[in-house]
Structure formats: C-alpha cells, structure tokens
Amino acid sequence: MPRDTLTRDQIVRAAIEVLDAEGVNGLNMRRLGIQLGSAATAMYHHVKGKDSLVVLAADHVFAEIELPDLDALGWREAAAALARGAHAMIIRHFWLIPAMTTHLIYGPNKARYDEHCLAVYESAGFCGGDADQAAAAVLMFAIGAAQGQAAESGWRARLRRTGVDEEQQVRDTMAQITEIAQQFPRLRARTGDIGDDGQDPFEFGLRTILDGLDSALKGKAGVSL
Known part of the structure; x- marks a missing residue:
C-alpha cells in the first residue's frame, strides 16, 4: 500500500x-x-x-467502552457499567496491561472515559480529590482483576512467537501447577473446584469496592449532620 x-x-x-x-x-x-x-x-x-x-x-x-447514561442509572449502576466495560476491554486487548507499565497512556478516548468516571462519582456526592480517588480505585481494581486472563493471553502469544506446540505447553504447565498445588492443603482441596461455586470473582470484588464507597459516602453524610 x-x-x-x-x-x-x-x-x-x-x-x-x-x-x-x-x-x-x-x-x-x-x-x-x-x-x-x-x-x-x-x-x-x-x-x-x-x-x-x-x-x-x-x-x-478505550473508545470501545460504552459510557452509561447518568440520567437513566444511579451512580452505582453507572460505576459498575464503567468498571465492567474497562475490565472486558482489557481482557480483549491483553497487551494493554504490559503497555501501561512502560508507556503513559493518554489521548482523547482515555480522557473521555476518565471524564465520565469523574461525573459518575461527583453525582454520587464525592467532591474534588475524593472523586479522583474513587474513580482511580475502581479502575485499578478492573485492571487488576483482568491481570490473570491478560497474562495467560500474553503467555500464549509468546508461545506462538517461539513456534512451540502451544496446547502441549499449556497442558504441561497446568500439570506442573497442579503438582505444586498438591503440596499445600488449602490449594489441594480447591484443585479442580475453582469457580464451581458460581460466584464471579470480578463481580464479588466490584460489589465489595462499591459497598465500601457507598459506606464512605454515608459516613460523610453522617458527619455533616
């Protein structure tokens, strides 16, 4: 071309x-x-x-993240939607996490996302730096929660670049992980059962963080009274 x-x-x-x-x-x-x-x-x-x-x-x-309508949703639903959108986007683009460790990520689409996050937390009642901290805490959680899947995708990409048998390498590595886990009673008890309780770890963590922010808001309201 x-x-x-x-x-x-x-x-x-x-x-x-x-x-x-x-x-x-x-x-x-x-x-x-x-x-x-x-x-x-x-x-x-x-x-x-x-x-x-x-x-x-x-x-x-970052433009792939849909921005929720603040007029139609409460702040918690809007905050959760933004976190889910960021989490899903990072999983789709696993390279974003290592890129964040070596590059300053900025631009109009990232700014658009940050602006909407601040609007959500300000609508909840967070002011000034508190809104910044709330937005940062939830985004950092979304990024961290995507780390495991992103790391596996990155590892698989590296295997493909080196030309090894990807699926065989995955099987061998999982066997090694299982063997190591057998040495520890709590890990041994959970081998093969992780995720079988039907609870999504991301949703559990997101709910816990939003509960904490909600509690902080109520605490501030109580103090002001």
Whole structure:
C-alpha cells in the first residue's frame, strides 16, 4: 500500500490487530508493514515510531467502552457499567496491561472515559480529590482483576512467537501447577473446584469496592449532620 494512501487510523487499527495476536513484543514497523502490505518506512510518515503507536493504539481501544447514561442509572449502576466495560476491554486487548507499565497512556478516548468516571462519582456526592480517588480505585481494581486472563493471553502469544506446540505447553504447565498445588492443603482441596461455586470473582470484588464507597459516602453524610 503506497504511503500516500495510508492513514494514521488505518495504521493504528492494523497495529491493534498485531498487538491482539502477538503482544507488544510482536509489534514492529516491519511486521506492521507486512500487515498493511506497505513498506515499513511508510509508517513513519504518520507515526513517530513504535512507542507512539502503542500509545495511539491504547487510547483507541478505550473508545470501545460504552459510557452509561447518568440520567437513566444511579451512580452505582453507572460505576459498575464503567468498571465492567474497562475490565472486558482489557481482557480483549491483553497487551494493554504490559503497555501501561512502560508507556503513559493518554489521548482523547482515555480522557473521555476518565471524564465520565469523574461525573459518575461527583453525582454520587464525592467532591474534588475524593472523586479522583474513587474513580482511580475502581479502575485499578478492573485492571487488576483482568491481570490473570491478560497474562495467560500474553503467555500464549509468546508461545506462538517461539513456534512451540502451544496446547502441549499449556497442558504441561497446568500439570506442573497442579503438582505444586498438591503440596499445600488449602490449594489441594480447591484443585479442580475453582469457580464451581458460581460466584464471579470480578463481580464479588466490584460489589465489595462499591459497598465500601457507598459506606464512605454515608459516613460523610453522617458527619455533616
């Protein structure tokens, strides 16, 4: 694809496809050029380099999070919807977590999400820095809760890049994890039963955090009385 027919949006979307398949370590301008059928040098007419592209891609995927209607929902439902949207988005794009450890993620889509989060917590009654802290706590939980699935996706992407038998490696690793767990009574008792109680750990944690924020609001109201 000639460079004058490329757009930055095309490049960012192609980068996300590569990142979703191969992770941050699998993205480079040569690989992206192959994805787009263009010379690697053509990319530099639209983006500064890989680091800039990772930031652009990260901001782009934040646009996937649907913003709840504050007029139709209470603050708790709206906060939960934003957290679920962030959690699901990060699981879809596992590379976002390692990208966050090496890049400052910013842009209009991330700002749009942050702005709406602040509006939710301000509508609940949090003021100033308290609204910032509430929004940050819930987003950090959503990111942390996605860590396990994101790590597995990243690990699988690395296995694919190295060319090993992915499924055999997964079976061997799970067997090793099970063998280690057998040495510890509480882990041994739970082997094979994790998740069988029907309780979603993410929903449990989200509910607990929102309960805590709700309690903090009621405590402030009590003090003001």
